Amino acid sequence: MTIPRQPIAHRAPPKRAPRTRAPHVAPGPVSLEEVREEAQDCQACPLWANATQTVFGEGPEHARIMLVGEQPGDQEDRSGHPFVGPAGRLLDRALQEAGIERDMVYVTNAVKHFKWEPRGKRRMHKKPGEGEIAACHQWLERELQLVAPALVVAMGATAARALLGRATPIEANRGHLSAFAGEMQILVTVHPSYLLRVPDDARASAYARFVQDLKLAAPFAERFSDRNGNA
Template identity: 60%
Template sequence: MYLITLDSQTDFESWRKTARALALHQIAPADVTWSVQGRAKEAVPAGLCEAPGIPLIETDGTFSVPANFIELARIAALHRDGERFALLYRLLWRLRTDHDLLETRADPDVAQATAMAVSVHRDMQRMRDVIRFREIGREHNAHYAAWFVPEHHIVEFTAPFFARRYADMPWSILTPDICAHWDGHAISFTPGISQTEMPGPNRLEETWRRHFRPDHPITPEAPKKSHRNLSKASILEPLLVDAERWTGGWITPRPEAPMKRKLAADDLDALRKEAAHCRACHLYKDATQTVFGEGPKSANIMLVGEQPGDKEDLAGHPFVGPAGQMLDRALEEAGVDRKKVYVTNAVKHFKFVPRGKVRLHQKPTTPEIRACRQWYEREVSAIQPDLIVAMGATAAQSVFGKITPIGKNRGRLIDLPDGRKALVTVHPSYLLRLPDPETKVLEYQRFVDDLKIAAGLQKKAARAA
């Protein structure tokens, strides 16, 4: 009997190399017991000894297995079942002589491995859907943390999704298995925390500081981790396509391609529904609803404001209050076809302080802008506008990803990294607040002049079409 001990619960590559070497040495599955480093001693059957030196043969010229088995095994190996590595080795052993084994869905081993892969995928999807970050600290010192209890060993594999989705904010996902952290540049992992340490609202900051301090390296006690999953996160989509084939279409994978791609025509509606349940910051607690962007999917101009106001919060539509009426008038005078423009806000929930029956507008903070920037980015990906008009400082900060002065940058086209053009101007609510009538007229005309730049681009696009 051979006892094979893997480095960690997600050490698939070591399993793959060792399993191939065992099979090449004609060591049957019944003669092998698989374990994981750190596993409780009582869980390992007595009488076993570590396997003698088995050379890890790097060539697979002696035998081969279908490529979709490796894809299936890579996902199924993340299942929490302690016998998963033994099951996968048993399948590998049988596939040497029966290459069509995976097509036999009624086979008990095939059915079990496929069910494991489906269960792992569903857990990954659940993690992507239910994670809600809570803000810790304020402004420049703000971090975000979330608690999650995975059914399987999926945290390392799924963490890159959150790094892409929340790329501009530092976050930590705390779980009993392992904790994932993102500092804006790289993903790191620390040991998990116990169920009894599950943070409540008043303990979240304490938990963050105890388990993840950005200026400290990972502790020596942290398990050894391979970085392969971080660079190969894109493998998930083809694996899930194969899983759907194996299961007869039981699951439908959610694409994980980079956000800058051109999304399908109906993706905007899906984004709107998803944003309705956004809990990325605390503003949802007091707001009536999420106010998402509106406009044609073919719009070549996107107008970005600050946040919904009182009337927008109640109506659920952007720019329907006094600022919206002024915007409509200015667009008409500038020659911009309002019906062909997509209008949205940098922050999708109304931030306010109550004063009796009145709700007074409050400017969003940098962490709140960061938390909501994912929706702006995904709207841009869905609409694919040629020009993005940032109206006000909050909108400019969201569009450019940094604080951008209005006075120094307004009235001219600015190149964005993705090849689009941006135009900075004031927010129409700024014009409403001006006390001097003469100044208000002058500033309104400047606002119209800025929008005429957008009108010129819109007309040029219309002629080209």
């Protein structure tokens, strides 16, 4: 099945010697763990050279909900786990308020390496480009195939671009479910890091709206609980 594409001081690490080729995802049915292991050696775009490691998705193998963000940040790059920094902690709180347990969802990013630029002694996030999104799509596609969620939540413009294959205005497309691929549906919303940048006087309402978007996904989490006898 092919999924349509619809303050710590840091110094830049030394460039690593390039390997002979980028890894290739074998065709046919493989496990999520096998794909995760292959992705660790990915050099399909230049981002691997300055990243600490590939940050692959995590969560139940057959989660009903998959959350897709943009790329790992500084803390994610160092830990190897997605959404563990400030945006991840905000996401955890929003999921809880929406009635969704974090361990019920599969969480990943459109791009698996941290793209950054030095700013004094800090590593500052830099938005991935089209070529980097395209190069990393092979891993996102395999995650979609193997997890086979009922609902995919695109958090932010990069995630929506990677999933839908085109620039997708967030405000015009958020707040409702849409058909995606096969029996999957998609929900477009903001990335939680956006909420960290909203002016103080508007942050509470922006956060409440994000929670409201996530509440549309809550019924899918309930079905996951029922299926696994955990409700």
